[in-house]
Amino acid sequence: MVAAPTPNEVATVLLAKKGLKLQSLETIQSLWAGYGQICRITATPDSSLNSSTDSSRSVSAESSNVSTPQESQSYILKLITPPPTKADDEGHTRKILSYQVEQYFYSQLAPQLPASIPVASCLASINQHHADGTSTTAMLMSDLRQHYPVAGEKRDVLSPIQVNAALDWLSGFHGFWWPHVRHMNRQSLVLPPLEEVQRGGHDASGKTVWINGGYTYLATRRGEYSNLAKDYDSEWNEPLTDWVDGEDVSISEIAAAFLAPKVSGWSPIDGYQTLIHGDVKSENLFTSRNGEQLAFYDFQYTGLGLGVCDLAKLFTCSVPLDLLVSGQPISRELKMQEGERQLLERYWKRLRDVGRQEYKWNIFLRHWETALVDWLRFQASWGFWGNTVWLESRVRSILKDQEWRDALISNVNKADISR
The missing domain is CATH 3.30.200.20 (Phosphorylase Kinase; domain 1)
Structure with a gap:
């Protein structure tokens, strides 16, 4: 050796x-x-x-x-x-x-x-x-700390100013790449690990970024998902892994297929894909002393996806809970609260300004809700951390929204679902 x-x-x-x-x-x-x-x-x-x-x-x-x-x-x-x-x-x-x-x-x-x-x-x-x-x-x-000396560190450390700076950085990053990704050579993108090995690549030589940004998407987490499907003591066993009425797939598999970028062919998220960071959390950023400027690092999981997939992890793992729910008790089923809405609107408005493209609020919200469901699927099968009470309450509410379920199911071709 x-x-x-x-x-x-x-x-x-x-x-x-x-x-x-x-x-x-x-x-x-x-x-x-x-x-x-x-x-x-x-x-x-x-x-x-x-x-x-x-x-x-x-x-x-x-x-x-x-x-x-x-x-x-x-x-x-x-x-x-x-x-x-x-x-x-x-x-x-x-x-x-x-x-x-x-x-x-x-x-x-x-x-x-x-x-x-x-x-x-x-x-x-x-x-x-x-x-x-x-x-x-x-x-x-x-060395980023020359200009951004304050480390983000653990959850609840970020101040409201730092959270806003994170949203501005992410909306700027996502907005910048939004119109550019359509010109990327999809054949040069890195497939899920075992698929990449099967086509002869143990490394990414000659490749660019991941076809699917992040490391939690279902195509690479089938083992954990299988364990959740067998865990009948888990609250999330039935709602996330049972087959949807009239379909032989689960809501988790449908959500994952909806969010997954494709090498070729039509995708329900065409027109909204960008490059995402893939591992957004407070531990992967530095800020200025006043918290108004910020820089992210650790781009190992950068790839195509919806920007809201970055936000789902940020909101769960790094945003102080009182910015999402304003200090009020969290009910078992929770619709979007004003704090969550304000943070999303800040991101959404700047995303459209930087990307110079249309993204209707109702479509953005459907994407956001689907990203939350997909993120909870990973946490439920791998392990919970962060604002999990908030996340679970939000997803219970989303899963009971028949309009969301119908829209999701109607936009996914079963042939695109990886088993």
Whole structure:
């Protein structure tokens, strides 16, 4: 097996590409299952290069973090050195592909974003796949904390100002990509992990982003869903996994098929798809000290989808509960409250302004309600966390709405439902 390079070795190589020299390195986080590290490094221009004034100026122009020839600057190194690929391990394959997707996002898509949608800059990267099935993926990125020093951290930490900043960033991101995704080559998109392996790809070389953004959609969570279908003690066993009257599929399968982007052919969400972040939560953002500016990171699950799928996780996992229900007791079945409506309207209005396309409020709400049902299906089968009392109450109300059920069922072709 090829020996994995150390963070110091990789940092030195990547920094040299920018005429920089490593000064210090600190591991700040280990990746899932020991697949790598995230490190904060400091570097200075490499004086041994004897650069001329012109070349020094060129280095400074290439790296937005280098402001003066002698100044020490902070960068982030994300290094992934996973074990060999396991073709039948969906979770392992999902992670391997996700790091390739993230590298594509930072190197190819992030530079297209306007300054109003800040993300980290990728200064240099490595993507090597070895004969023994191991790989080395690394990115040298700007340090967001230079301009956004406040970490989002856990649920209930976000202030109302920070929540609004998150909604503005997401509506800007979704709105920007909304008119652009129709020009993407669908054949280059990354399929669900095991499907991608079946067509010969253990990594995403030559690929772009996920066909279906996020990591909770039903096509990759059939095992958890099967467990829920067998769990007769769960409240959500019957409403989410029993067959719908007259159909041999469940409401969960119908909702998932409705929300799933397609490589080809008509989809009920045509005209509303965009790129979604895929893992929206307070732990994946930094804000300015006043909370009014914000930047998200961790784009491993970026792909096509409806923007409301990002919002479903944000509202459940990161928005303080009193912003959704104004401190009132939550009934067992809960229709949309004023707080929830105000947050959605802020997002919806800016989404349309940035995307310069029409999105009727009633259609947006149907999409939102379907995203909540789909998100609850994942939590009910995997494990609950966040504003779960609110989420469960909202979904009980949605599932009893016959108009919502009829509209959903009528818009889904049973042939498109993955079993």
